[in-house]
Amino acid sequence: MAIAVLTLLLTRNLFSVIVLSGIYSFLMATILVALDAVDVAMTEASVGAGISTVLLLGALSLCKSEEATPAHKPWLPLAVSLSVGALLVYGALGLPGFNDTAAPMHQNVVPRYMQNEVDVPNVVTAVLASFRGYDTLGETTVVFTAGAGLIALLRRRKKIEPVESGRKDDA
Amino acid sequence: MIGHFSYIVTVFLMVAGLYILIACSNLIKKLVGLSIFQTSVYLLYIVPGKLVGGTAPIISPQYTVYSNPLPHVLILTAIVVGVATLALGLALAVRIREAYGSIEEDEILARDHAVIATEAANEEPL
Amino acid sequence: MKNDLVLRVIGKLLIPFILLFALYVQFHGDFGPGGGFQAGVIIAAGIIFYALIHGVATTRRIVPDCLVETMLASGVLIYAGVGLAGLLFGGNYLDYFVLDPNPVLGQHRGIFWVEVGVATTVSGVMLKIYYMFASRSGSED
Structure with missing residues (x-):
């Protein structure tokens, strides 16, 4: 899944971007099955991989299918997103761990x-x-x-x- | 740290989505980035609900341990709302393409600035 | 793609089963994975598949726009109507226990109609969205 996302980052051809996002949705659906969320997985497979791919392709047929080369250097967005990520990791360390039956979400x-x-x-x-x-x-x-x-x-x-x-x- | 590995994955997907959203100027690719960001939120909700040894929350006499159904319900609705908003965003992108002839943010901004500049130039002689 | 024999035959074979599966997902949602959202999306996907093979114009004759728009609104109305029915039977809004003398059966009835409403709206919206994009591209090309 990480590979699909990274390729998606680097690809300029919008058609392959859309197909990659469909693949990504299917992978996400399999992960959701492994996490016991069968209803969610079913919805993700039909909505994420089915309908949104069709919609994106439909919109793409109305637009140009090639992304322009970026005019800016990517350093500022990269710095912003990495610092947000570092903050999120720091915050996540305070959350209850995986398979913690005492977590509040299993109690109320x-x-x-x-x-x-x-x-x-x-x-x-x-x-x-x-x-x-x-x-x-x-x-x-x-x-x-x-x-x-x-x-x-x-x-x-x-x-x-x-x-x-x-x-x-x-x- | 092992117990928090799933959060690291979630944060990775979130950061990738955020980066696509900020760095790419193409509107359709921005929307794809937004949907990746959304899926990371699905993971953020679903993963803590999983219990090792549990099964899907469909009640049956053979099982006693079930995963938490509440995040499943919340995310189920979030997915459908997500695709509806994605469609709305695509419709906006299509309209922008019709009005500006482009879905690149830079070109749209450049055109806007050019229009403002010409309007200012036209008004000055009066 | 209208003249592709493989697509037409496979489409004819598959589409009834896609729609049947959607109904299974809809009405078996109480006992297994599934429910109104998934069923609505699958119905829409089946019809979109038909539209991809036979063209949007043909599909618009079979599933006309007015029907889709009616579905879009009537789903929400069915859902809200279940809530109002709860009020009429003397309970709270969206209270299913009063819909039947047996409270558990009342719950089943309420959940059934709510899921029908959700499926109607979701499939209507998805189809309408597809029609909108497809008719745009048809008029410009």
């Missing part, structure tokens, strides 16, 4: 989720739709809003033609 609400009081074996579905129903409602609304915003951005296609053909859209 999760034992109650695991009692399975709604009698749905897949706890992820139960939590998603029932315990955290408001979250998912808001999230569905976000997806809807993104779709509506996209329609607003890309709809105006008939602008070159005269006005009377514009009327036909409304019918």
Whole structure:
């Protein structure tokens, strides 16, 4: 996965960048399976590797497929991101370690989720739709809003033609 | 330190995404960098939920130890929202390409500066 | 790509199974991995596959824009409607226990309809996004 990311960094051809990001998504999905997150892995494989690759390619077909050579030296962004990374590592050392059953995230609400009081074996579905129903409602609304915003951005296609053909859209 | 190895991986992906986001001037590549940054956040949430010897959180009489389902739920919604925002960003990139004829940040900025300069030059004689 | 025999035959073979798998993921989501999000994306992926082989214009005749736009909005409305149904039956908003005399069955009913709403919105949005990009490129090339 590190190789895919590093190649992605250095490649200038946008087509190979997009294919590499699809490969990266599939690798991420396998890692998620290994981490027991089967629902998330399924979503990542279908969304990250499937739909977003198609969307990126669709957008690419409207644009140039070659990236211009950069005008700036990359030292400033490199320094900024490396210092952010160093800070993050320093902060991460204070977090609970891997497989720490005493970590706060395993203590509070999760034992109650695991009692399975709604009698749905897949706890992820139960939590998603029932315990955290408001979250998912808001999230569905976000997806809807993104779709509506996209329609607003890309709809105006008939602008070159005269006005009377514009009327036909409304019918 | 061994227990925190997963965080190092997460931070590596995050830094790579951030670097692509800042250093590349191409808008589509910026969006790819943003999605890499997002996947690093998925890892950040999912990894602490894993318990060694546990199984996926689907209740079954054979198993007693399950991984934590809560981060799975949060990240599941984050992925779908992520692709929706990615599509919105791509739509913006396409519109920018139609307006400016380019998706390179430098060229867009140069064109903006040129337009401002000509406007200023036109106004001065008045 | 309309004239590629291999693609057309494979597409005809695969697309029904992709859609069937989406329905399996949708309705088996209570017992195994899956749910509304994944099912919606898989439905959209199946139709996008069809559009890649047979062209966007043909797909737009089969799955018209007005249907996609209706799906996009009706999913959110189904979800919100489940919440309102909870209010009408005398509970709180999005309270599934009151949807059926048996509280556990009420939960099942609530989760089912919520997942249907999510799948409808997600597949509608994904398809609409694809249509938007594809029709743009078609008009310019």
